[in-house]
Amino acid sequence: MFALTVRDHVMIAHSFTGAAFGPAQRLHGATYVVDATFRRDDLDPDGVVVDIGRASAQLSEVLAELAYRNLDDEPAFSGVNTSTEFLARHVADRLAERITAGQLGEHARQLSAVVVTLHESHVAWASYERSL
Amino acid sequence: MFALTVRDHVMIAHSFTGAAFGPAQRLHGATYVVDATFRRDDLDPDGVVVDIGRASAQLSEVLAELAYRNLDDEPAFSGVNTSTEFLARHVADRLAERITAGQLGEHARQLSAVVVTLHESHVAWASYERSL
């Protein structure tokens, strides 16, 4: 089993609903350092998991849709807590759509899974893994 | 599959028994930077894997039982090598007990697995993964 990971980051504002969140119920924000991992059983004809340039570019585009935004104001996130876990799945699902659509190249259609990890600080991170 | 990880650390003294350990048979010590990962298939009603504040607090309490101690003098560790691997399992088992006891919240009872990684230096670390 092979895996390739690329890292980028995104800065957003948001707030949480629910007493469990304590002071994080107030409007605040986060830098997420984002790792996107792509998995497959065998290498493609170029000898890689996926073209690293394309992988980085697609991750950057997915994050640009979130960057420098107050997620509380985004219709797509209405009524949900945009927790680190939730956003990890969001980014993973957007990458999966792009893989299916061929935006990471034809060979990337053989990828078997994607994992996205969002680091919210040096002491906490969350991830979501899904098959393709 | 979702995962959430929180990081803390603990400083202990100990020694090892067995020629394979070479100079580590002498009384020495370690800082362990400890990552505790919690896994589940779906998010809880708050949209998270587990309350991050509770997770951090419980990890801190588990580590406090070890902190600033000579593990050679602890009855619980009599006759065993408190290797990084062994301690990773010890911390994971203590967290599992607390999850079962409801100390990470009611929703945490749906967690499926816990993984604990102890970094003993910048060039070596060990982990233990168990289901719940």
Add this chain to the structure above:
Amino acid sequence: MFALTVRDHVMIAHSFTGAAFGPAQRLHGATYVVDATFRRDDLDPDGVVVDIGRASAQLSEVLAELAYRNLDDEPAFSGVNTSTEFLARHVADRLAERITAGQLGEHARQLSAVVVTLHESHVAWASYERSL
């Protein structure tokens, strides 16, 4: 010359004024991983730069005044860009006041300088150094 550094973090929301900031003019946020460094020429009677527990506690208290807040709504920051650089100075100045007030202990009055570094991502950080 001796130095001791402790690390903590804080999550905030804010926006910037000025065309140079591009999309960061929108309301967004950041996690700042914060390093506070204390300097002195000689060690204190306990053989340390400053009590590490006190240093960590004071840094945590200074950051708590910012944590989970929208800095655009804070009167103290009215009309200024709360850039990473600006906030590094803010934290350093608050720590300096606490050192002068004796909150880091009597021996800490011999500290010669404080440096605060705020990491806004894995690829950018800013710092401010001041004498005491």
Add this chain to the structure above:
Amino acid sequence: MFALTVRDHVMIAHSFTGAAFGPAQRLHGATYVVDATFRRDDLDPDGVVVDIGRASAQLSEVLAELAYRNLDDEPAFSGVNTSTEFLARHVADRLAERITAGQLGEHARQLSAVVVTLHESHVAWASYERSL
């Protein structure tokens, strides 16, 4: 499930074949920070996954075969792209051979899997996992 990881590094030159590689078709090089992870279900009689000294020494020897070389000139890599993914498998396979040959100790024959991760920069890494 237990795991132990040791870290080392290696510096090499190489070039890639294929338009997808863009400027990396030119002769260039890389530092790979290499993590070798060893897995097993139960600890060995010494209470460890594998002797950490032996694991580090064997990883170092495997990397020494690549170190300070132009991989384009190595017969073993003739006609292939020595991508980060490819080299992760190469290192994992060499470690697996050494495990089977007893070079990590008799107890290491009970290891169940090895994973090798090569970090090519702070923003990209690749890994290969295989059973034993």
Add this chain to the structure above:
Amino acid sequence: MFALTVRDHVMIAHSFTGAAFGPAQRLHGATYVVDATFRRDDLDPDGVVVDIGRASAQLSEVLAELAYRNLDDEPAFSGVNTSTEFLARHVADRLAERITAGQLGEHARQLSAVVVTLHESHVAWASYERSL
């Protein structure tokens, strides 16, 4: 004193001349993770040390002149050992030229110093600091 640092990376091939370099006399390569630090006494009218977007873009352009190249073939480096230290000075000097030429903005002309650090692995790095 304020400072701002941005991080990028570059991958190159080269060899060294001199018995002291041992196996590094052979053609090999390196990934350099590059930190460029900019210093000034006071913040500019926007409240920053330098525009972070411009700083990142200029560092990227300077590194692009080196990227994916065999430095042994570059006329600019003929007859010199392109050590990590040497390359840190090279990058710092190129950034200084761009600052003087106004490519980091008019306000950047008030920068007092630049420091460039090249990390050649997780266990070795070199830096060069110069005034402006």
Add this chain to the structure above:
Amino acid sequence: MFALTVRDHVMIAHSFTGAAFGPAQRLHGATYVVDATFRRDDLDPDGVVVDIGRASAQLSEVLAELAYRNLDDEPAFSGVNTSTEFLARHVADRLAERITAGQLGEHARQLSAVVVTLHESHVAWASYERSL
């Protein structure tokens, strides 16, 4: 001004004297990740600050004198608190002696300063800087 840093680590046991140390008055231990920085104004005839192999080897030898020991039992440290700060100076002084004795090479006699940083965890580190 040029600088070169090499990293290594050491694991020790010790205890502290003084109420300020709280639970750290008990016998415990630490892993110190140790960075040794060497400074000079100009590069040596090989184009480096100091031979990196020699620098690493000398740091390793200095740390070997401490490794896997209970510092409370070392006559050299009788009656002192072997704090992170104190040990940073100890390592720096031992390196300075070796530089003066020529053990880092003849050209290393032109080094102007050495800085040693000991990381005791992911959230605390101390350093000592001295001229040569």
